[in-house]
Amino acid sequence: MKEQIGDMSVQDSPFARKLSAFVRLSKDDLLVISDLYRRRRDFDVGSDMIHQGQTNQSAYVLASGWASSYKILIDGTRQIVDFQIPGDFIGLRSVLFRTSDHNVEPITPVQASEVHQRDLLDAFTRTPRLATAVLWAASRDEAMVVEHLVDLGRRSASVRMAHFFLELGARLRLVGMANQTGFDCPLSQSLLADALGLSAVHVNRVLRELREAGMLTFQKGKVVYDNYEALTEFAGFDRNYLDHNGPLLP
Amino acid sequence: MKEQIGDMSVQDSPFARKLSAFVRLSKDDLLVISDLYRRRRDFDVGSDMIHQGQTNQSAYVLASGWASSYKILIDGTRQIVDFQIPGDFIGLRSVLFRTSDHNVEPITPVQASEVHQRDLLDAFTRTPRLATAVLWAASRDEAMVVEHLVDLGRRSASVRMAHFFLELGARLRLVGMANQTGFDCPLSQSLLADALGLSAVHVNRVLRELREAGMLTFQKGKVVYDNYEALTEFAGFDRNYLDHNGPLLP
DNA sequence: CTTAGGGGCTGATGTAGATCAGCTTGCCGT
DNA sequence: ACGGCAAGCTGATCTACATCAGCCCCTAAG
Numbered sequence: 001m002k003e004q005i006g007d008m009s010v011q012d013s014p015f016a017r018k019l020s021a022f023v024r025l026s027k028d029d030l031l032v033i034s035d036l037y038r039r040r041r042d043f044d045v046g047s048d049m050i051h052q053g054q055t056n057q058s059a060y061v062l063a064s065g066w067a068s069s070y071k072i073l074i075d076g077t078r079q080i081v082d083f084q085i086p087g088d089f090i091g092l093r094s095v096l097f098r099t100s101d102h103n104v105e106p107i108t109p110v111q112a113s114e115v116h117q118r119d120l121l122d123a124f125t126r127t128p129r130l131a132t133a134v135l136w137a138a139s140r141d142e143a144m145v146v147e148h149l150v151d152l153g154r155r156s157a158s159v160r161m162a163h164f165f166l167e168l169g170a171r172l173r174l175v176g177m178a179n180q181t182g183f184d185c186p187l188s189q190s191l192l193a194d195a196l197g198l199s200a201v202h203v204n205r206v207l208r209e210l211r212e213a214g215m216l217t218f219q220k221g222k223v224v225y226d227n228y229e230a231l232t233e234f235a236g237f238d239r240n241y242l243d244h245n246g247p248l249l250p
Numbered sequence: 251m252k253e254q255i256g257d258m259s260v261q262d263s264p265f266a267r268k269l270s271a272f273v274r275l276s277k278d279d280l281l282v283i284s285d286l287y288r289r290r291r292d293f294d295v296g297s298d299m300i301h302q303g304q305t306n307q308s309a310y311v312l313a314s315g316w317a318s319s320y321k322i323l324i325d326g327t328r329q330i331v332d333f334q335i336p337g338d339f340i341g342l343r344s345v346l347f348r349t350s351d352h353n354v355e356p357i358t359p360v361q362a363s364e365v366h367q368r369d370l371l372d373a374f375t376r377t378p379r380l381a382t383a384v385l386w387a388a389s390r391d392e393a394m395v396v397e398h399l400v401d402l403g404r405r406s407a408s409v410r411m412a413h414f415f416l417e418l419g420a421r422l423r424l425v426g427m428a429n430q431t432g433f434d435c436p437l438s439q440s441l442l443a444d445a446l447g448l449s450a451v452h453v454n455r456v457l458r459e460l461r462e463a464g465m466l467t468f469q470k471g472k473v474v475y476d477n478y479e480a481l482t483e484f485a486g487f488d489r490n491y492l493d494h495n496g497p498l499l500p
Numbered sequence: 501c502t503t504a505g506g507g508g509c510t511g512a513t514g515t516a517g518a519t520c521a522g523c524t525t526g527c528c529g530t
Numbered sequence: 531a532c533g534g535c536a537a538g539c540t541g542a543t544c545t546a547c548a549t550c551a552g553c554c555c556c557t558a559a560g
Contacts (some may be wrong), residue, residue: 071400074486079403081396087397096389101491124382131381132374138385139346142392146331146352149395150321152402153329153447173298188507199548204509235323241351242560407517438537449518454539 011202013037014087014175015061016118023133030033032123032130037061039114042108050091050104057094058114062086066186067109069102070194080195083107086210087175095120108186140242147241152197160196161206162235165216165223170242182224264337264425265311266369273383282380287311289364293356297429300354307344308364312336315360316436319352320444330445332394333357333437337425342388358436378465390426390441397491402447410446412485415473420454420492432474440499474486 016033019025025033040063043049049067050057062084064128070080071088084090093115095099124131147167151160168185174180189207193200210216215231217224225231232239266283269275275283290313293299299317300307313332319340320330331352334340344350345367374381381462397417401410418435422428439457460466465481467474475481482489 071396073400073404077404079400081399093389093393096386097393101393121382124385125378128375128378128381131378131385132371135374135381135385135388137419138392139343139386142388142395143347143351145392145395145399146321149331149399150323150329150403152399154323154327157517189509190507199303201510201549202547205547208509439539440537450538451519451540452517455517458539 013063015089018087018174019130019133019137022136023129025129025133029127029129032127034116036119036123037113041112041114043110045106045109048103048105049110049112050094050100050102052100052103054094055099056117057091057100058116059092059095059120060090060112060114062088062090063111063113065112066107067104067110067196068191069104071102078194079197080191082141082148083195085172085175085177088104089134089137089141092134107191124209127191143241148195157196157198158201158206158209159235160198161192161203161210162216162231163216163237164192164196165240166232166235166237169225170239171221174242180225180228182222184221185218186221263313264330265339268337268424269380269383269387272386275383279377279379282377286365286369286373287363291362291364293317293360293362295359295372298353298355299360299362300344300350300352302350302353304344306367307341309342309345309352310340310362310364312338312340312362313361315362317354317355317360318356318441318445319353319354321352328444329447330441332391332398333445335421335425335427339387339391342384357441362447398445407446407452408447408456408459409434409485410448411442411453411460412481413487414442414446415468416482416485416487417492419473419475420489424492430475430478432472434471435468435473436439436471437450448479458478 011107015037016025016030019033042061043065049060050069052072064086067080067084067090068080069084072078079238084104089105090112091100093102095115098117110235113204124134144167151163155163169178172183177183190200192198193203196203198206207218210231211218211226213230213234215225215227215234217226231237265287266275266280269283284320291310293315299310302322314336317334317340318330319332319334320328322328334354340362341350341352343352345365348367374384394417397413401413405413419428419433422433423459425434439453440450442448443453446453448456457468460481461468461476463484463486464476467476481487
């Protein structure tokens with residue numbers, strides 16, 4: 001049971017797969033990971049996984065389902081910082097800082113492995129490569145946040161939207177949940193609004209715009225790339241911005 | 251010479267000081283750091299330290315001066331992601347990803363220690379605590395980027411500006427370059443504009459607004475908090491958002 | 501079957517901030 | 531001792547998006 005996650009072995013879990021992409025992990029490393037991985041938990045929509053201000057929080061690795069991490073402002077509005085999909089690490093900062101600076105909420109029912117602070121830090125000292133791997137993963141997340149920052153600062157609503165769906169598609173493809181033609185997407189228009197810094201009304205109009213321009217359709221929980229070429233062109237999307245050419249540590 | 255940086259010992263360098271704040275570092279750890287720290291380089295305004303797309307970049311630790319990291323868009327506009335002040339790590343992502351996803355440019359003449367990719371990764375395997383420390387520092391940077399994201403997504407220009415100067419002041423205070431009354435600030439209004447996602451014209455008006463409201467004055471390279479209380483209130487600034495209550499690893 | 505609530509959708513109106521245009525000041529090089 | 535040029539500053543106009551208001555449709559609960 002220790003090396004098995006549901007019916008797949010550790011090496012095949014999205015998380016280990018993602019880490020292996022940039023730091024080659026030994027059998028021992030994988031064992032340490034599988035140990036971290038033991039505790040499975042389920043969350044329903046509406047029950048926060050992590051929330052702002054709370055201390056001594058665990059982190060999680062998402063096994064299935066989608067989540068969103070966000071911040072609430074004094075005036076009640078919120079800004080979604082990112083969506084999490086299977087394989088993503090959740091709440092790393094709330095572990096490292098001891099008190100969480102953001103919320104994480106399931107968008108669909110979620111299965112996740114709980115990782116305790118102590119276990120994580122122990123694992124780092126025992127297997128330094130893992131620490132490097134997690135640093136890498138954290139940096140990749142930061143790169144995405146930076147890209148979102150640029151979106152909000154300097155791109156128009158429609159370009160922003162296009163960029164968002166291209167990035168999301170690229171991420172989902174890495175875990176086999178999307179292909180060139182599109183993907184299933186459980187996000188509502190108001191979630192999109194909170195992520196893109198727009199009003200829900202405007203999200204609706206922009207989606208129509210993209211649809212009528214024959215570039216992308218998002219309806220009934222499905223995203224379809226009607227013209228991938230035109231869309232990447234329109235968004236100025238760097239198509240290999242999530243590829244990082246091979247393992248860093250051999 | 252090895253344990254001395256200029257005229258101060260390693261433990262006193264802003265970088266080591268920052269890291270020590272959250273991971274207690276042994277004498278050995280400090281030695282490894284001082285070794286990383288050897289290579290000193292100077293940069294003038296106008297000569298990029300790091301630029302987008304370039305591979306096999308070094309990282310740097312800023313010893314003196316200010317820098318800005320930014321991205322350029324296809325249409326020529328740019329978005330500044332963050333400013334770096336002494337003690338800050340620069341270009342970590344460009345080392346971990348092997349090719350840089352952003353630019354870094356000095357704002358004032360800069361002195362920095364160059365850190366080679368190999369040395370950094372070696373240091374991680376030799377002293378796992380250092381890896382954890384750097385992970386922590388990277389996460390702290392991410393937290394700031396997230397805060398900027400919220401700024402751009404959901405805060406008005408004036409609140410954004412107020413928040414920016416409060417955060418900057420807090421960071422500068424950590425390295426002894428500011429106090430409660432204000433600090434020296436080499437940023438131009440158009441740099442502010444590129445950082446806050448505004449036009450230079452609007453930055454000017456917002457600065458006037460804050461000044462006339464008696465909250466903050468930024469003129470002739472000096473920031474003065476005219477009414478710190480009112481300002482934090484106005485910005486909804488969490489005054490301990492960069493404190494992370496003591497070392498993570500004892 | 502009826503209703504209540506959430507998501508999507510649309511038109512009308514309002515506004516924060518961009519853009520354009522120009523003017524002033526200080527600074528740097530010749 | 532003068533031109534050039536970046537930084538700051540200001541007024542007038544324009545526009546991308548928000549806000550407000552209301553409709554339809556679907557599902558879930560009574």
